[in-house]
Amino acid sequence: MSELKSGSNLEKVLAAGHFAFTGECGPPKGANVEHLVEKFQHLKGNVDCVNMTDNQTAVVRMSSMAGSALMVNEGLEPNFQMVCRDRNRLAMMSDILGAYALGVRNMLCLSGDHQTFGNHPEAKNVHCIDSMQLIAMVKKMRDEGKFLNDEDIDVPPKMFIGAACNPFADPYEFRPYRLANKIEAGADFIQTQCIFNMEKFRDFMSKVVDMGLHEKCYILAGVTPMKNAGMANFMKKFVPGMDIPDELIKRLKGVEKKDQAEEGIKFALEQVEEFKEMEGVAGVHMMAIEWEHKVPEIAERAGVLPRPVID
Amino acid sequence: MIVADRKPIEELLGMVEDCKKILVVGCKGCVTVCNVGGLKEVEVLAATMKIARKKAGNPLEIAEHVLERQCDREYVSQLGEEVNDYDAVLSMACGVGPQFLSEMYKEQSFFPAVNTTFFGGATQHGVWEERCAGCGTCGIHMFGGLCPIARCAKSLLHGPCGGSSNGICEVNKETECIWDSIVKKKMEAGQLEDLLGVKNFKSWKTARDGGPRRSIREELVQGNI
Ligand code: SF4
Ligand code: SF4
Numbered sequence: 183m184s185e186l187k188s189g190s191n192l193e194k195v196l197a198a199g200h201f202a203f204t205g206e207c208g209p210p211k212g213a214n215v216e217h218l219v220e221k222f223q224h225l226k227g228n229v230d231c232v233n234m235t236d237n238q239t240a241v242v243r244m245s246s247m248a249g250s251a252l253m254v255n256e257g258l259e260p261n262f263q264m265v266c267r268d269r270n271r272l273a274m275m276s277d278i279l280g281a282y283a284l285g286v287r288n289m290l291c292l293s294g295d296h297q298t299f300g301n302h303p304e305a306k307n308v309h310c311i312d313s314m315q316l317i318a319m320v321k322k323m324r325d326e327g328k329f330l331n332d333e334d335i336d337v338p339p340k341m342f343i344g345a346a347c348n349p350f351a352d353p354y355e356f357r358p359y360r361l362a363n364k365i366e367a368g369a370d371f372i373q374t375q376c377i378f379n380m381e382k383f384r385d386f387m388s389k390v391v392d393m394g395l396h397e398k399c400y401i402l403a404g405v406t407p408m409k410n411a412g413m414a415n416f417m418k419k420f421v422p423g424m425d426i427p428d429e430l431i432k433r434l435k436g437v438e439k440k441d442q443a444e445e446g447i448k449f450a451l452e453q454v455e456e457f458k459e460m461e462g463v464a465g466v467h468m469m470a471i472e473w474e475h476k477v478p479e480i481a482e483r484a485g486v487l488p489r490p491v492i493d
Numbered sequence: 494m495i496v497a498d499r500k501p502i503e504e505l506l507g508m509v510e511d512c513k514k515i516l517v518v519g520c521k522g523c524v525t526v527c528n529v530g531g532l533k534e535v536e537v538l539a540a541t542m543k544i545a546r547k548k549a550g551n552p553l554e555i556a557e558h559v560l561e562r563q564c565d566r567e568y569v570s571q572l573g574e575e576v577n578d579y580d581a582v583l584s585m586a587c588g589v590g591p592q593f594l595s596e597m598y599k600e601q602s603f604f605p606a607v608n609t610t611f612f613g614g615a616t617q618h619g620v621w622e623e624r625c626a627g628c629g630t631c632g633i634h635m636f637g638g639l640c641p642i643a644r645c646a647k648s649l650l651h652g653p654c655g656g657s658s659n660g661i662c663e664v665n666k667e668t669e670c671i672w673d674s675i676v677k678k679k680m681e682a683g684q685l686e687d688l689l690g691v692k693n694f695k696s697w698k699t700a701r702d703g704g705p706r707r708s709i710r711e712e713l714v715q716g717n718i
Contacts, residue, residue, distance in 0.1 A: 267647070271694070293654045296646050296664050307647065311694055314651035318691045330694060348655030356653075356676045359685065363651060367691045375655055422656035422663035 187324065187370060188342035190287035191259045192231040194492040195465075196371065196400045201458055202465025203486040204261065204373070204402060205229035205477055208238060209249035218249065222256045224474040228481040230489055231259040231288055233373070233467070237268060240300025247281050254285035261344060262286045265294025270310035271319070275329055278320060282339030290344040290373065291316040295422070314367050317345050321368030343368055347401075348375035349386040350425035358389045365399045372399055373467040376406040377453065378414075379425040387462050396462030403457045406469045407480065408446030411435045447480060454484040494523035494614065495587045496621045497530065497607040499538070505583065506545055508604045512553065512580035517606070518572070518594070519559035520586035527621055529607055530585030532559045538585065538606065563590030569597050576601050611643075629699025629706065635687065637678040642695075644671035650692045652676075 186193055195202050205225045210218050225232050232253060236246035250260035262281045264274065281289065293313040297305045311319065320343050322328055327338040345364040349357050361372065377383045383403070390396055408414045411434035418426040430449065437445045450468075457463045466484075470477050481487050509515050517535050525531030539555040546553035556579065561568045563586035576582055576598045584591035588609040595603045611623035626643035633640045642648045646664045652672030656663025662670040679688055697703065712718050 293647055298664050309648045312649045312651055351655045351657045352659055353676050363689050
């Protein structure tokens with residue numbers, strides 16, 4: 183095994199050649215630590231690390247850094263998300279150092295949904311740098327031990343650097359190149375947007391493999407189990423960059439309402455099975471949105487338990 | 494040019510609620526071109542306000558004046574001390590106008606009659622669109638001549654983001670994703686490599702973030718030209 187960049191659990195699992203299984207958890211709309219810690223319990227031991235979202239969909243919540251630190255305290259490994267919407271480069275570098283000091287070893291670099299989607303649409307959007315540059319900045323801080331201005335960092339943050347990729351956004355032909363660019367900038371791993379259109383994703387991955395990108399970076403396929411047909415319809419209509427085939431909605435509608443959740447989980451499990459075999463896919467990022475308590479069952483049925491423990 | 498929209502009439506009436514006699518000052522610059530603060534608009538606004546106040550049983554006397562430009566002291570000085578004969582003055586110029594007026598006539602209160610929105614141009618009759626955010630370091634040649642600072646909702650230098658769909662920006666269905674156009678243009682021209690690699694971190698020092706800006710043309714200051 184080549185030398186580890188961060189020594190995070192996720193990095194170790196991936197470097198050892200295991201199929202990774204990561205989870206997600208949104209911090210509370212408040213300071214309700216108890217509820218957050220309860221959500222952690224469903225994830226503990228069932229995933230390799232847990233994404234802590236950063237004011238997702240531009241709705242204000244407890245900070246992702248605080249959420250990540252609480253996770254560390256509870257013995258789980260966070261993947262600290264950071265968006266470019268809410269902080270300038272000063273705040274970003276300082277939060278990266280802060281998160282590292284609090285025990286965070288993975289981070290996910292994102293642009294962030296536009297604030298018009300959220301609950302403070304009047305907010306100023308910062309975008310001092312973009313997600314590509316955020317990746318490059320974290321890499322510089324880690325590998326060169328320097329701030330953006332080239333001043334030395336006293337104990338650099340050794341982060342395992344993650345980035346997002348949405349194969350379903352346009353223009354489609356450009357998406358593999360944008361992914362290549364993120365890898366070039368320094369992304370160690372990628373978590374894709376939720377995948378529902380498997381046909382398109384297969385095509386995307388074949389392009390990615392042709393370009394050899396999967397050999398330079400670990401690609402984790404994003405999966406979100408649908409709770410019902412209503413959720414699928416909503417996401418199709420209102421969540422930007424989502425590609426939800428009518429077929430899937432039809433399939434969910436094809437069963438009784440009370441069985442739709444099970445049908446959604448079945449589809450997700452079929453996806454995981456396919457991803458295990460798909461060339462270039464190194465793991466699955468399971469985004470069970472506000473459905474953390476289902477993760478143990480999903481992980482069990484997906485056959486990804488027990489999670490590897492690597493010293 | 495600078496583009497603006499007229500403020501709603503209720504807001505303007507509210508500004509001069511306590512006045513009996515006001516002056517409305519238009520400008521023959523950008524706001525004339527974008528049909529918001531020139532001679533015609535001054536006349537329409539004055540007439541509308543007079544009617545509204547008359548209806549309310551509280552008539553308002555309104556004088557009208559249109560300056561060559563309100564962003565030039567030479568023209569602003571033409572108003573003269575008569576501006577003090579009014580209870581208030583409404584400026585129909587962009588945000589620069591009422592400031593130049595306030596700076597010259599310190600005793601008078603000047604109200605902005607328009608909301609200044611952006612630097613742009615007309616894309617069709619009656620429609621203006623933003624093109625530049627005045628960042629102070631123009632780099633549009635790197636993006637096929639299209640500005641992502643002003644025209645991408647996230648000012649991305651490496652777009653398009655994951656919300657781009659069919660050429661439309663995630664922000665709303667009426668907004669084009671400029672990154673879609675940039676990428677397509679570069680792909681068609683076989684210049685995709687221009688978009689790869691990490692672009693230099695933008696310095697916002699030259700933008701408004703660096704504090705109020707100033708342009709000095711030495712040769713003009715010294716009177717050589
Ligand atoms: S790069 Fe800056 S100066 Fe050039 S068009 Fe865009 S905002 Fe204006
Ligand atoms: S959809 Fe396009 S224009 Fe809108 S924020 Fe994303 S990249 Fe920018």
